[in-house]
Amino acid sequence: MSKYRVRIAEPDIGEEEIKAVVDVLKSGWLAHGPIVEEFERKFAEYVGVRHAIAVVNGTAALKTLLWSLGIGEGDEVIVPCFTFFATASTVLMVGAKPVFADIELETYNLDPESVLERITPRTKAIIAVHLYGHPANMRALKEIAEDHKLVLVEDAAQAHGARTPEGNVGGLGDGAAFSFYATKNMTTGEGGMITTNRDDVAELARLYRNHGQISKYVHVVLGENLRMTSIQAAIGLVQLAKLESMIARRRRNAAILNEILKNTGLVLPVEKPGYRHVYHQYVVRVDSEKTGVSRDELAKELKNRGIEVAIHYPRPLPDQPLFRALGYPSSATTCPNALLASKQVLSLPVHSRLTEEQVRYVGETVREILAGF
Ligand SMILES: Cc1ncc(COP(=O)(O)O)c(C=O)c1O
Known part of the structure; x- marks a missing residue:
C-alpha cells in the first residue's frame, strides 16, 4: 500500500466557485447573459487581445475559429502529428484537409522546418499547438505564415497564461482557441474561448456560435448553438482570478x-x-x-x-x-x-x-x- 494516492489531474474548485454558481442559479439567468460578457471582457484583458468569444468547449472554439477565418473546402491546414485529436478533427469538420507536420523533441511543438516542407499551393493555415503549456516557436511560425500568406491559428487549449518573447499566448496569430475542460489549468467544467485581435473574425465567431443570428430572428449565415452558459462563466470568472x-x-x-x-x-x-x-x-x-x-x-x-x-x-x-x-x-x-x-x-x-x-x-x-x- 502506498502512503498517498496522487491524482494526475484535479479541478481546483473552492467555496468561491460554489457561491458564484449558486448566485447564478438564484438570479434566474442561466443561459447566455451579462456574466458571460463579463467573463469575455476579463479574459480578453488577461490575454491582452481585443476580443474574446465564449463557447461551449475548446473543440467548438477551434471549429468556430477556423470557420470564422474562412477555412473550408479545398484548403489544407498544417497541424502537428502529436496533439489531441480535436486540433485535426476540427479541420475536417469545416471541410478542409489536415496536413501533418512533425514536432521538435525539445518542446513537443511544431517543427518549423517540417511545416515548410508541407506547404503546397492549397495550404491556407497553420495551427500551432502550445502542447503541455509550453508555447510553440511562434516567431518562426509567424515568419512562415507571413512569407506564404497563411493564416496562423493558436490551439491554446493547454496554455492559459503561457508567454513567449513575442507576447502572451492567445494573441500571437490570427486567432486562438482555449479549452476550460475539467482537467485544464483553469476550468468551467466544459467550456471554451476564442481570442483574436481581428474585428472581422470576432464578428463572424459571434454569429456562428449563435445560429448566424445578427438580430432577433434574422439569420445571415449557417451557425449553431455553441453559447456558453452563465453558470460556466461564473465559474470561469473565479478561476480566471485564481489563474x-x-x-x-x-x-x-x-x-x-x-x-x-x-x-x-x-x-x-x-x-x-x-x-x-x-x-x-x-x-x-x-x-x-x-x-x-x-x-x-x-x-x-x-x-x-x-x-x-x-x-x-x-x-x-x-x-x-x-x-x-x-x-x-x-x-x-x-x-x-x-x-x-x-x-x-x-x-x-x-x-x-x-x-x-x-x-x-x-x-x-x-x-x-x-x-x-
Ligand atoms: C490541444 C487541445 N486541443 C483541443 C482540445 C479540445 O478542447 P475541449 O476538450 O474543451 O473540447 C483539447 C482538450 O482536450 C486539447 O488538449
Whole structure:
C-alpha cells in the first residue's frame, strides 16, 4: 500500500466557485447573459487581445475559429502529428484537409522546418499547438505564415497564461482557441474561448456560435448553438482570478520535480529562455537505453505506488484509425519525432492542488524505481 494516492489531474474548485454558481442559479439567468460578457471582457484583458468569444468547449472554439477565418473546402491546414485529436478533427469538420507536420523533441511543438516542407499551393493555415503549456516557436511560425500568406491559428487549449518573447499566448496569430475542460489549468467544467485581435473574425465567431443570428430572428449565415452558459462563466470568472496563483503552484511543483529528477537519465521538460511554461502537463521522456526501464514499466510501478500517470499521447494522429481510413501514411514515414515521443512520454502529476509533500513523493518514488532497475 502506498502512503498517498496522487491524482494526475484535479479541478481546483473552492467555496468561491460554489457561491458564484449558486448566485447564478438564484438570479434566474442561466443561459447566455451579462456574466458571460463579463467573463469575455476579463479574459480578453488577461490575454491582452481585443476580443474574446465564449463557447461551449475548446473543440467548438477551434471549429468556430477556423470557420470564422474562412477555412473550408479545398484548403489544407498544417497541424502537428502529436496533439489531441480535436486540433485535426476540427479541420475536417469545416471541410478542409489536415496536413501533418512533425514536432521538435525539445518542446513537443511544431517543427518549423517540417511545416515548410508541407506547404503546397492549397495550404491556407497553420495551427500551432502550445502542447503541455509550453508555447510553440511562434516567431518562426509567424515568419512562415507571413512569407506564404497563411493564416496562423493558436490551439491554446493547454496554455492559459503561457508567454513567449513575442507576447502572451492567445494573441500571437490570427486567432486562438482555449479549452476550460475539467482537467485544464483553469476550468468551467466544459467550456471554451476564442481570442483574436481581428474585428472581422470576432464578428463572424459571434454569429456562428449563435445560429448566424445578427438580430432577433434574422439569420445571415449557417451557425449553431455553441453559447456558453452563465453558470460556466461564473465559474470561469473565479478561476480566471485564481489563474496566476494556480500557475505559480504548477511551476513550483515542476521546479521541485526538476530538482529531484535531474541526473536520472530521464529527459525533463524544458522552458526555453524568454518563455513561460504553465505546466498543464509535466512530461518526461523515458529512453530505456538511458534509464534501464521502459516508459510502460515505469508507469506500472508508479501506479502500483498510488501515483496516477498518463500518456499524452500514445499514438501520433496519422496513426489513428480515422486518418488511416482516410488514406494518411503512417507517422513512421512522415513524423518520426512524434512517433518516438508517443513511445517515450510520460506525464507525472503537477497540478495546482498537490501539496509540496505529494510532489516530493512523486519525484522520490520515480527516483527510487529508476535506481532499482
Ligand atoms: C490541444 C487541445 N486541443 C483541443 C482540445 C479540445 O478542447 P475541449 O476538450 O474543451 O473540447 C483539447 C482538450 O482536450 C486539447 O488538449
